[in-house]
Amino acid sequence: MFGARQLxxxxxxxxxxxxxxxxxAACISLAMALGIAALTxxxxxxxxxxxxxxxxxxxxxxxGVVLIGGDLKNRPAGQRTRTFTFxxxxxxxxGLPGVDQVAPSVTITRVTVRAEGATHNALFVSGxxxxxxxxxxxxxxxxxxxxxxxxxxxxxxxxxGATPARALFGRADPVGRTIVLRNTxxxxxxxLERRDVAGAxxxxxxxxxxxxxxxxxxxxxxPHNYRVLRVTFHGSPERMDANKAALRAFVREMHGLGPGRPxxxxxxxxxxxxxxxxxxxxxxxxxxxxxxxxxxxxxGFVLANLLSLAVLDRRxxxxxxxxxxxRSSSILAQLLLxxxxxxxxxxxxxxxxxVGACAAFAALDIMETAVSWRVFATGLGAALAVGLxxxxxxxRRAARLDPLASLKA
Amino acid sequence: MAQDxxxxxxxxxxxxxxxAGLASGATGVTGVTGAVARGTAPAPLIRLRALGKRFRQGxxxxxxxxxxxxxxxxxxxxxxxxxxxxxxxxLLHVLGLLDRPTAGTYLLRGDDTARLxxxxxxxxxxxxxxxxxxxxHLLPYATALENVLLASIYRPESARALRxxxxxxxxxMGLEERATFRPGRLSGGQQQRVALxxxxxxxPALILADEPTGQLDATTGRRIMEMLAxxxxxxxxxxxxxxxxxTAAFARRTIVLRDGxxxxxxxR
Numbered sequence: 001m002f003g004a005r006q007l008x009x010x011x012x013x014x015x016x017x018x019x020x021x022x023x024x025a026a027c028i029s030l031a032m033a034l035g036i037a038a039l040t041x042x043x044x045x046x047x048x049x050x051x052x053x054x055x056x057x058x059x060x061x062x063x064g065v066v067l068i069g070g071d072l073k074n075r076p077a078g079q080r081t082r083t084f085t086f087x088x089x090x091x092x093x094x095g096l097p098g099v100d101q102v103a104p105s106v107t108i109t110r111v112t113v114r115a116e117g118a119t120h121n122a123l124f125v126s127g128x129x130x131x132x133x134x135x136x137x138x139x140x141x142x143x144x145x146x147x148x149x150x151x152x153x154x155x156x157x158x159x160x161g162a163t164p165a166r167a168l169f170g171r172a173d174p175v176g177r178t179i180v181l182r183n184t185x186x187x188x189x190x191x192l193e194r195r196d197v198a199g200a201x202x203x204x205x206x207x208x209x210x211x212x213x214x215x216x217x218x219x220x221x222x223p224h225n226y227r228v229l230r231v232t233f234h235g236s237p238e239r240m241d242a243n244k245a246a247l248r249a250f251v252r253e254m255h256g257l258g259p260g261r262p263x264x265x266x267x268x269x270x271x272x273x274x275x276x277x278x279x280x281x282x283x284x285x286x287x288x289x290x291x292x293x294x295x296x297x298x299x300g301f302v303l304a305n306l307l308s309l310a311v312l313d314r315r316x317x318x319x320x321x322x323x324x325x326x327r328s329s330s331i332l333a334q335l336l337l338x339x340x341x342x343x344x345x346x347x348x349x350x351x352x353x354x355v356g357a358c359a360a361f362a363a364l365d366i367m368e369t370a371v372s373w374r375v376f377a378t379g380l381g382a383a384l385a386v387g388l389x390x391x392x393x394x395x396r397r398a399a400r401l402d403p404l405a406s407l408k409a
Numbered sequence: 410m411a412q413d414x415x416x417x418x419x420x421x422x423x424x425x426x427x428x429a430g431l432a433s434g435a436t437g438v439t440g441v442t443g444a445v446a447r448g449t450a451p452a453p454l455i456r457l458r459a460l461g462k463r464f465r466q467g468x469x470x471x472x473x474x475x476x477x478x479x480x481x482x483x484x485x486x487x488x489x490x491x492x493x494x495x496x497x498x499x500l501l502h503v504l505g506l507l508d509r510p511t512a513g514t515y516l517l518r519g520d521d522t523a524r525l526x527x528x529x530x531x532x533x534x535x536x537x538x539x540x541x542x543x544x545x546h547l548l549p550y551a552t553a554l555e556n557v558l559l560a561s562i563y564r565p566e567s568a569r570a571l572r573x574x575x576x577x578x579x580x581x582m583g584l585e586e587r588a589t590f591r592p593g594r595l596s597g598g599q600q601q602r603v604a605l606x607x608x609x610x611x612x613p614a615l616i617l618a619d620e621p622t623g624q625l626d627a628t629t630g631r632r633i634m635e636m637l638a639x640x641x642x643x644x645x646x647x648x649x650x651x652x653x654x655x656t657a658a659f660a661r662r663t664i665v666l667r668d669g670x671x672x673x674x675x676x677r
Contacts (some may be wrong), residue, residue, distance in 0.1 A: 020550030325535020
């Protein structure tokens with residue numbers, strides 16, 4: 001084989017030859033560029049979907065699940081949605097091993113909030129026991145969390161999500177100010193950290209939290225039955241599968257469900273959320289992968305085709321080099337290097353084009369994309385692989401050319 | 410010290426000049442594969458025995474070379490003369506390992522060339538031989554200097570040393586000012602001198618020239634032939650194919666080919 005020492009010489013010779021045939025080279029690179037651009041957009045779209053799924057899953061936290069009344073997946077028609085009583089929540093909290101906290105949650109949606117002349121339509125207002133942040137894995141950035149006395153006294157206090165905080169108070173500190181919810185004034189005691197997550201039902205930051213007792217009394221909710229329980233566990237997240245299984249068995253037992261009867265509740269954790277999102281996006285991912293492979297394949301065939309023509313065109317050069325004693329492996333190496341150079345020359349503008357398209361899609365709200373180094377590396381790697389793979393045929397044909405016949409061509 | 414450039418490595422080694430250091434390792438003086446029996450008379454540079462070359466043309470077989478047997482010693486200046494179709498070009502291509510005989514043997518410095526694989530033939534072409542063609546065969550997109558450097562691919566020296574050597578060869582050819590010119594801006598004679606510089610780059614023992622004056626006017630052609638004579642006088646073997654009697658007259662031995670056979674072989 002050729003020595004590594006010849007590589008710089010061969011790369012220079014290849015670059016020189018490509019420059020001499022630059023119109024031809026530009027066509028090949030352009031084909032590559034379009035293929036890589038398509039691959040970049042597709043890769044970024046797939047990453048965008050995956051990232052969204054992960055972010056959404058992260059909302060559930062590593063060691064918590066949400067227990068929802070009713071089987072969300074196969075809800076029998078007409079069945080009354082099963083709920084959890086306060087006593088059941090209490091039995092879970094005391095009877096299930098490994099449980100850290102069981103926090104019932106009540107929610108009203110689309111509530112108009114007013115404060116000092118500003119108005120905001122909050123997506124939802126939740127009632128929660130003390131330690132909302134610990135139960136739901138949120139962080140307080142200003143003020144404090146809900147406390148036992150808040151709940152015990154049905155205090156008119158609240159935590160603001162980042163969206164209502166910004167909408168009502170701008171950049172000012174909302175802690176200590178008052179908001180009005182359904183004609184009841186609430187004192188803002190804390191502000192939740194902003195989370196950059198696209199929720200399934202809209203902005204996750206658009207939330208207001210009040211003590212559960214206050215919510216039930218002020219908003220006229222059923223004080224005995226809860227649709228949603230937040231359950232968190234002690235110990236490492238690796239125990240989650242076991243914890244979930246134990247929880248499910250416990251609730252089935254509590255609900256008196258014999259063998260063969262379906263669950264009348266649903267356990268949702270990070271893994272379930274990820275499954276749900278993956279199921280939503282897997283069809284798209286498969287389709288996009290196929291499209292990506294096709295576009296790269298097309299680019300590869302164009303490369304191979306044009307390179308074959310170029311080799312035919314350059315037979316005298318190849319014959320001359322062989323006559324001057326170039327080994328056929330050196331001819332092969334030079335042409336492969338040319339294929340790589342062409343691919344690279346196409347890959348860089350292709351990546352730029354792809355990133356630009358992603359930005360345009362994002363700006364036009366057509367599609368969520370995530371452009372990462374991984375997408376870059378994949379695009380570049382795929383391009384080089386295609387360059388080598390599809391360059392190999394023409395390069396080998398060139399290396400096998402008869403020196404004398406090529407010289408006379 | 411133009412003399413060193415025109416003389417082969419064997420002499421450069423005994424009288425070190427600017428080319429000597431570059432020549433080391435570039436030319437094997439003991440044969441293509443180094444296999445020469447000690448204690449016997451050195452093999453001739455070229456020994457052909459009953460060499461034949463046939464190829465198919467449509468459904469009839471044409472004999473381009475028939476029963477060619479001859480020796481060429483180191484340092485000879487040989488003209489292969491004949492009309493078009495006489496087989497002189499085919500013979501030159503066989504000698505240059507660009508074409509393969511279909512019969513007989515070709516020993517190059519005692520080595521049977523039939524046993525050389527493609528890489529070994531490439532190595533022999535690169536280090537032992539220099540080619541000069543009728544149509545010059547320069548890369549149109551490369552400068553004179555780059556064209557000379559095409560022969561340098563396997564040389565171990567630094568790129569700078571190689572460029573220096575190429576420049577010095579161009580200087581010897583009187584083309585110092587033209588080093589950065591592309592072939593399109595050079596006259597025919599200048600292009601052939603670039604080709605000559607390229608042929609000499611690796612200090613070959615053998616120069617093979619196929620109608621080197623074929624595309625040149627009489628005066629320019631004579632100048633090229635004088636250069637080949639100088640190259641030969643410095644010790645290199647020169648074999649030239651030509652249809653032209655005047656061009657052949659520069660050689661000291663003329664082999665006339667007719668219909669692929671040696672018609673006459675005359676030394677002067």
